[in-house]
Amino acid sequence: MVRSKNKQMQDIMQQGGPQSAVIGLGSMGLGMARSLLQAMPVVGFDRDVAAVERFIADGGRGAASVMEAAQGASILVLVVVNAAQTEAVLFGEAGTQGAAAQLAKGGVIISCATMAPDDARRLASRCAEHGLHYLDAPISGGAARAASGELTVMASGTPDAFAAAQSALDAMAKTVYRLGDEAGIGASFKIVNQLLAGVHIAAACEAITLAKRLGLDLEKVYEVITAAAGNSWMFENRIPHVLKGDYRPASAVDIFTKDLGIVADIGRSTKFPTPIAASALQMFLMTSAAGMGRDDDSSVARLIAQIAGLDLPGQAKT
């Protein structure tokens, strides 16, 4: 097995095209790694060994560590949770080395985690010190589009960073917005999107439970609202989970405690008030505190229903 993997690696090295690594094989990263595999060799790593096994089953190559995955790669795709994890993967923790030291000179980091613009700028600067390009490249579109190579990427970075990342972006994304020549701009766009997305989910959950309180036919509410001025992408996408009582995580509550937390951090550090986002953050925090942090983000409706004693589909009696 080891021999066969080394043999594979030698074959790949000899092909001369870009070598890539994907760190983080969760619901988004695994799909992206699969899409990337159609275009170039990919080595995947995740702290969860089962995730690596799934990627190997799909025909990818797995690595036992970040260092091994990054070894000699010219494209490193980071699909981890936040800025801290991104920094730890790139530059190590507690004095250890990170992936940055392993990459081919002139390689590019495609950094997909949602983070504050200042974090993206700092990471780009540290990468430049290592002779590496950094593409600030938050993603949008969900797991299904990740798997089909149809993500939206809100990207910013130097022209060299875009050029180095081009082949990988082509394989993973349907739409790549080129938003500016420096890191931090992509992160800013993503934060604005997440503010709206989080508020719209919380508002959708508040509205559908109020509709239940008023005794309305919820299927009819969905039909009417999605055709009316009260509609949002999130209302249309998430309320079916509530109507089915299916809270398996398409995207988890704690994604929004994190992302609206970043909005709150930015608001405080730039002295900018975000009262609506702050209310929505509290609703996600309540839902997480009530034990639903890893459930679907539409669980905010379940929380409100529990509080108000409403009998939504799939509602656990409390």
Added chain:
Amino acid sequence: MVRSKNKQMQDIMQQGGPQSAVIGLGSMGLGMARSLLQAMPVVGFDRDVAAVERFIADGGRGAASVMEAAQGASILVLVVVNAAQTEAVLFGEAGTQGAAAQLAKGGVIISCATMAPDDARRLASRCAEHGLHYLDAPISGGAARAASGELTVMASGTPDAFAAAQSALDAMAKTVYRLGDEAGIGASFKIVNQLLAGVHIAAACEAITLAKRLGLDLEKVYEVITAAAGNSWMFENRIPHVLKGDYRPASAVDIFTKDLGIVADIGRSTKFPTPIAASALQMFLMTSAAGMGRDDDSSVARLIAQIAGLDLPGQAKT
């Protein structure tokens, strides 16, 4: 002039079809009266004489009072601001008579104001005592669709009320939802829609001003967000006003201090928490308090920009 009007009225009476009256010739009511005029004779009334003159210029007939407008009509369309105005038109104020006493027996009231479900039920009950049908019929779609006869109506009422209102609904609306057999259901649907619409406007204004604070290209933000998961009908519709700095009222701030106020009232009376809508209501109240109550509801962005010292298009320097 009076003679000619009386002659017209006689002609109309002799035609034998439904006679209608529209009370409230604002941006919605005037368009609806015009649409209705394609299908049947219409007498219009508004407390603003200039509005009545505009309707006469369009070929309608004007009245000098509610009583005169309602005289002998079999269909009464009420496009006033709230439940209190609706009740005053129907049943008079301070001991005076209202329109209900003037309508043809078996006539129908098409009641379009946004109001609490309890108010709609009470009004329907009072109408029944007068031998009149009441259609709880809040509208959605804006002034342009009112003028083109393409409104959406969220209606509930008895089958007899729907039957009596049918010809008028056909003339004014593209979509009529039949939501139930009693008054209050239409009002409830509208309230759920307004909760979402109001939150989405306030969130859109918060997001676009945060984007400005982060130094982003706002036209690009509009392009990216409207294609992403953060989109809402209101973001797409209202943010162009902010980008142009055009705060002439397509729909005014004080519509939402009113409608989110109804949401707040319902929340308290039914013991149902609506934290996101409550935050949005405060933003509209702040915007109204700052003197922009009659300006476009996207003025929430202007308020935030003034507070945070941001230079939005058309921003008055403070």
